[in-house]
Each structure stands twice: as structure tokens, then as C-alpha cells.
Amino acid sequence: MQENPLFLTPRQIVAELDNFIIGQADAKRNVAIALRNRWRRMQATPEIRKEIVPNNILMIGATGVGKTEIARRLASIANAPFIKVEASKYTEVGYVGRDVESMVRDLIEQAIKLVKNEKKVVVQQKALENTEEQLLDILIPPMKIGDSSDVDQNESTRKLFLEKLKKGELDDRKIEIDIRGSGGASANIGVMGPMGMDDNTMLNIQDMIEGMMPKRHKKRKMTIADARKVILEEESAKLIDMDEVKELAIHRAENTGIIFIDEIDKIASSSNNSGEVSRQGVQRDLLPIVEGSAVNTKHGIVNTDHILFIAAGAFHVAKPSDLIPELQGRFPIRVELENLTEADFYQILKTPQNSLTKQYTALLETEAIRLNFQDEALVKIAEIAFTLNQEIENIGARRLQTVMSTLLNDILFDVPDFIQADAQIEITAEMVESKLRALVVNTDLSHYIL
Numbered sequence: 001m002q003e004n005p006l007f008l009t010p011r012q013i014v015a016e017l018d019n020f021i022i023g024q025a026d027a028k029r030n031v032a033i034a035l036r037n038r039w040r041r042m043q044a045t046p047e048i049r050k051e052i053v054p055n056n057i058l059m060i061g062a063t064g065v066g067k068t069e070i071a072r073r074l075a076s077i078a079n080a081p082f083i084k085v086e087a088s089k090y091t092e093v094g095y096v097g098r099d100v101e102s103m104v105r106d107l108i109e110q111a112i113k114l115v116k117n118e119k120k121v122v123v124q125q126k127a128l129e130n131t132e133e134q135l136l137d138i139l140i141p142p143m144k145i146g147d148s149s150d151v152d153q154n155e156s157t158r159k160l161f162l163e164k165l166k167k168g169e170l171d172d173r174k175i176e177i178d179i180r181g182s183g184g185a186s187a188n189i190g191v192m193g194p195m196g197m198d199d200n201t202m203l204n205i206q207d208m209i210e211g212m213m214p215k216r217h218k219k220r221k222m223t224i225a226d227a228r229k230v231i232l233e234e235e236s237a238k239l240i241d242m243d244e245v246k247e248l249a250i251h252r253a254e255n256t257g258i259i260f261i262d263e264i265d266k267i268a269s270s271s272n273n274s275g276e277v278s279r280q281g282v283q284r285d286l287l288p289i290v291e292g293s294a295v296n297t298k299h300g301i302v303n304t305d306h307i308l309f310i311a312a313g314a315f316h317v318a319k320p321s322d323l324i325p326e327l328q329g330r331f332p333i334r335v336e337l338e339n340l341t342e343a344d345f346y347q348i349l350k351t352p353q354n355s356l357t358k359q360y361t362a363l364l365e366t367e368a369i370r371l372n373f374q375d376e377a378l379v380k381i382a383e384i385a386f387t388l389n390q391e392i393e394n395i396g397a398r399r400l401q402t403v404m405s406t407l408l409n410d411i412l413f414d415v416p417d418f419i420q421a422d423a424q425i426e427i428t429a430e431m432v433e434s435k436l437r438a439l440v441v442n443t444d445l446s447h448y449i450l
Contacts (some may be wrong), residue, residue, distance in 0.1 A: 008077065010036050016077050020354055021066050022347045027335045030057055031074050034308060034333070038078070038256060041306070053305060056290065056330055058264070058320060059312040061337030064396015067312040071260040080256040081111035081249075087311075088266035092281030100285045104295040107257050108302050111249035116240065123239040130235040131228055132165050138175050139165075171225035179220050179230060246299045257307045261286075265313030268322035283324045290330040340396055345382035348397055349373075356404050364411075368421035371411075376429035381407065384436045407435050 008016070013032035021028070034055060041052045059067045068084060075082030085103045140161050143154040164170050267279040292305035311331055320328065349357050357378070361371045385399045411425060
């Protein structure tokens with residue numbers, strides 16, 4: 001991948017998505033264009049840049065076909081702040097529950113973490129030097145007064161111990177360090193607020209109370225290896241300018257942030273739905289966020305004009321046209337994801353970098369067991385998973401997880417008690433047939449496997 005992910009062309013973005021997601025070419029194409037358009041917008045003149053709004057995307061498709069995975073991988077490629085929320089969890093303003101603005105507050109928290117982690121890398125060397133200096137001071141305190149020969153001997157000893165610290169030779173030695181704790185009793189006391197108050201508002205109030213309380217220090221005994229991690233975290237925090245972090249995080253959230261709204265069909269109103277007024281209320285509250293508004297957060301005001309919103313839903317009962325017209329208009333790109341076929345299941349097991357077969361192989365490698373899936377076995381697993389989806393309930397690629405778990409449970413349980421290290425286990429079509437065929441024959445039993 002190129003150094004700056006936003007420089008990737010749409011074809012390169014699709015190629016990156018292909019490494020993890022099988023099929024859904026139309027959806028990949030549209031999200032790739034949306035990501036590239038962000039880079040294009042940033043290259044435009046300031047006058048027109050503020051006028052270019054993202055083309056939000058509405059994904060329509062059954063569960064388990066890759067809607068969430070496409071959005072999550074897109075954010076990973078772009079190194080952008082990303083959150084996934086469920087529309088059904090929000091309530092209209094004035095009712096008990098989370099209001100829609102909290103999704104923007106969650107996004108800025110992710111952006112803060114992202115920028116902070118990047119800053120930690122920049123200050124890592126200096127923070128490590130400071131950490132080793134602190135550890136050295138605990139082990140061999142420096143001499144400030146006294147005979148010059150004692151000072152020279154002290155310095156010589158410190159240099160020797162510093163080398164040992166750098167090499168990790170003292171990692172198992174236990175020392176006592178001061179740990180900075182939260183202020184006062186508020187660290188253990190929750191803040192009660194009026195009904196309907198948002199979780200973020202409650203946290204803001206608690207942060208303010210803790211900020212006013214004096215910081216407490218407590219002593220803890222731990223190994224140098226553990227102490228190094230604790231002190232390194234504190235030293236990194238001292239070297240990072242949090243005002244700069246907040247400023248960069250807000251800029252990144254506003255210009256590259258992605259909010260994935262799942263289950264948007266659950267707030268669509270149809271003649272068959274009860275609670276129609278409440279659902280429409282959530283849609284009306286969601287509308288200004290998607291259209292572009294200023295949301296107040298504890299880190300500052302965040303404008304949502306250029307945040308990319310990707311909404312998704314199965315739309316089994318409701319239809320996209322059941323959303324209020326204004327909200328429909330804010331999702332101009334409609335993508336219908338295809339149901340997965342048996343051939344897709346086979347490719348999902350074999351091709352992606354994070355395929356289930358590779359995951360289970362890696363798990364058993366930790367026990368020095370070599371797991372090998374024959375191609376015919378993968379074909380049979382795909383066939384059984386597809387059949388279960390057809391006969392019980394179509395849960396898409398998630399069916400593969402439960403089928404694979406059922407297939408390998410005995411092996412995972414017996415290792416390492418009854419299977420020796422360096423053994424090789426071959427997964428054959430016959431083994432798959434004997435382990436899983438009962439699930440297909442007995443559909444009542446299959447109901448217990450998701």
C-alpha cells in the first residue's frame with residue numbers, strides 16, 4: 001500500500017478490499033469512488049472545497065453479506081476515524097436513551113485515539129529515554145553531594161545498569177513505583193443525572209469533577225518489565241500536546257470520518273410497523289446530522305458537513321422508500337448487495353487474508369499442530385453452510401463461523417492433552433461429511449447452531 005492511503009486510486013482500493021471481502025463488486029466500486037473523492041475534494045480550491053459534500057451510501061442486503069466489513073475495511077484503508085452504530089438503539093430527543101448526536105461524539109473519541117497513537121510513535125524514542133532514566137533513578141539513585149570519587153563510582157554503576165536495562169537483563173527484578181491515580185473519591189462514584197441525559201454528557205460532568213479533585217499517587221510493586229510499560233505511557237502523555245491532538249482529531253473527523261449506521265431499516269416506517277411516530281422522530285433527528293450541522297463535544301465543536309455516512313439494512317419488511325423523503329435524499333448512492341452463493345462460501349474459506357481456515361490454522365500453530373484443509377473439504381463445508389442457510393435462516397457468511405466451530409470443536413478440545421506436538425491434522429471431505437451431515441439432516445438440531 002502507498003504511504004498515504006488517500007492517494008490510492010479506486011481500482012487500488014477495490015483490490016485492497018478484495019483481499020478481505022469476496023464478491024459485492026458494485027458496493028466496493030461505490031465506496032472506492034467515495035474514498036477517492038475525499039482526496040479530490042482536499043485538492044480543490046478552498047472556495048469550492050466547502051461546497052463539495054460526500055455522496056452518502058445506502059447499502060441494501062441481507063445479514064452476513066459483507067455490508068459492515070466493507071465499511072470497516074474502507075476506514076482501515078483510509079486510516080480514518082470510523083464508528084459503527086445501530087439506528088435502532090437511538091431515541092427521539094426528549095426520550096430516555098441515546099440521542100443521535102452521540103454518534104458524532106463517539107466518532108471524535110475514535111479520532112482522538114487515532115491521532116494520539118500516531119503522536120506516541122513520534123515521541124516514542126524520547127519517552128523511552130525518559131522511562132529508562134526514571135527506572136535507573138529507582139535502581140541506582142544519582143548522587144548530588146559527597147566525595148567526588150563516590151560520585152564517579154555512582155555514575156559508573158548507573159551506566160552499567162543502564163546497559164542492563166536496555167538489554168532487558170533486569171526485566172524480572174521487582175521495584176516499587178509511584179502510579180498517578182484519579183482524583184479523589186469521584187473515581188469510584190458514578191454521577192447521577194436527570195432522566196434522558198446523554199451518556200457523553202454524564203461522562204463530561206464526571207470528567208469535570210475528577211479534574212477539580214487533586215491527583216492521588218499510590219505505590220505499587222511490579223517487575224521492571226511491567227513498570228516500563230506504565231512509566232512509558234505516562235512519559236508519552238507528558239510529551240504529547242493534547243491541544244494539538246484535539247485540533248487534529250476534529251479536523252480528521254470532519255474531513256475523513258466515516259459513520260456506519262446499521263439497521264437503518266428498523267427506523268423506517270411502514271403500515272405494518274408499530275411505533276411509527278417514534279421511528280420518524282429518530283429519522284428527523286438524524287436528518288440534520290447527515291445534512292451537516294455543528295455538534296458540541298467535550299473536545300470542541302464538530303461540523304458534520306463532510307463526514308461520510310454509510311447506512312445499511314436488510315429491508316425485509318420496510319423499503320428504502322419508507323424512510324422520510326428528506327433522509328432518502330441524503331443517501332443518493334443506493335447499492336444492493338447480492339446474497340452469497342455456495343461458490344462465494346468456498347472462496348470466503350480459501351481466499352481472504354483473514355479467512356477462517358487461516359485463523360484456525362494460526363490458532364493451532366500456537367500448540368505446534370499443523371492443520372491442513374483439503375480443497376474437497378472446503379467445497380463440502382461451503383455446500384453444508386449454504387444448505388443450512390437455505391433451509392433454516394439465511395445469515396450469510398456468519399454461518400461459516402458456526403459450521404467451522406462445530407467441525408473443529410473436538411480437535412480444539414483434545415489439543416494438547418491427546419494430540420502430540422508437531423502432529424499434522426488433515427481435514428478431509430469425509431471428515432466434514434461425518435461431522436456436519438447430521439446438522440443438515442436434522443434441521444431441528446440445526447436451529448441450535450444460530
